[in-house]
Amino acid sequence: MKHNLKNIKICRVSTVPFFMVFQLKGQAEYLRDIGMQVVLVSSEGPEWSMINTGNGLDVEIINIPRQVDPWNDLIALIRLTKLFLKHRFDIVHSTTPKAGLLTALAAFIARVPIRIHTFTGQPWVTLKGFIRYASRMADRLIGALSTKCYADSHSQIHFLVKEGIFAPGKISIIGQGSLAGIDMERFNPGNWSLTDKQKLRRGLGIAESSKVIVFIGRISPDKGIAELISAFYKLVRLKYDVHLLLVGPQDQDCGGISSLDLSSTKQCLNIHCVGFTECPENYLSIADIYCLPSYREGLPHSVLEAAAMGLPTVATDIYGVTDAVVDGETGILVPPRDEHSLLVALKRLLDHSDESIKMGKAARTRCLRCFDSVQVNASTAEEYAKLLKLP
16 A cells, blocks of 8 residues: 555445345455544445444444435435434445445535446436436436546446436546456356265265256346256256256345246256355355356446356356456356347357366456456555555
8 A cells, every 4th residue: 555544534335235235345444454444334234244343444334225215215324314413434345236326315414525437337227207317317327416426337337328317537447447356366167176066966966977057146037047947957868967056135135026937946956045145255166157148337346256266157149247257268248138149059069078167267367367356356445545645
């Protein structure tokens, strides 16, 4: 660190604790360790048990609805404003859409000197009508009220400028992108022995000879889960010895409203609905391919985690994802909502193990070079110092 950020007070805000804990926890601890006074704010949830508070890192529970909820939105706005007035933060930094809007309003009212928002994807991409219009206007308002805005990927900046949300040069990126980077020591394939992997496979009923495809994230229609399951069924019918792991909570279990009926998957012994886990790296350690057929994303954290674990990715060719996957080098990109192209890409990697392994090695090398949390966290702290105009 070139600058001394000791005793600088910062508040990080997100809509749901799942996002806060699994993407920002490491960065919050880094900021605390360099002397900043850090307060994390999000809705209540069991994920908070994973945060060790004290010594400069604290948590404030303010329930922020993910969907439009005028009464509870107003309550959240009032509570955020009171919190900002009470603590007199030097910096307030939000992520996720609803938290971004309420934080921008509250921080502006409380006259927080540095008001930051990082865009990590736009839900309105898949919306229509008035809801799409209102969501776009909310993003514009966040930009107007913030002193600085960032995106977590270059392609997202291009998209936001093209859509007229920001003028060219009015939104930027820290480093190569990513909100907090990847802990390359934690997500290191060398941490698992052959015996460890065999034990994990036995626990799931997966033979050593079987190939494994894994998805990690919210189980939601907009993640392309329906297309993934349908393509997987076809792989099974084509006699591929392959298993599918769906790792993550149902969307409605982490503050969302969408649902996906997975009852039919119970009839297929090769599909494993694992649910929420605190250790996604365990499932990545036994996988051969990571798959994210999403309709919309920011820079997908799960793809970077898979890359760190040396896995190639099959994903959709959409903004955000194109920054995480180099098509033909670290994985394969396919059109969204295109089950046939998804199937072809999965077959290609299953049929050509040498190519798959080569892509996985390239993915880890690139992740180490561009998205290591050590450098991302240091770059973020330097950006704070720059905004504060520290000597």
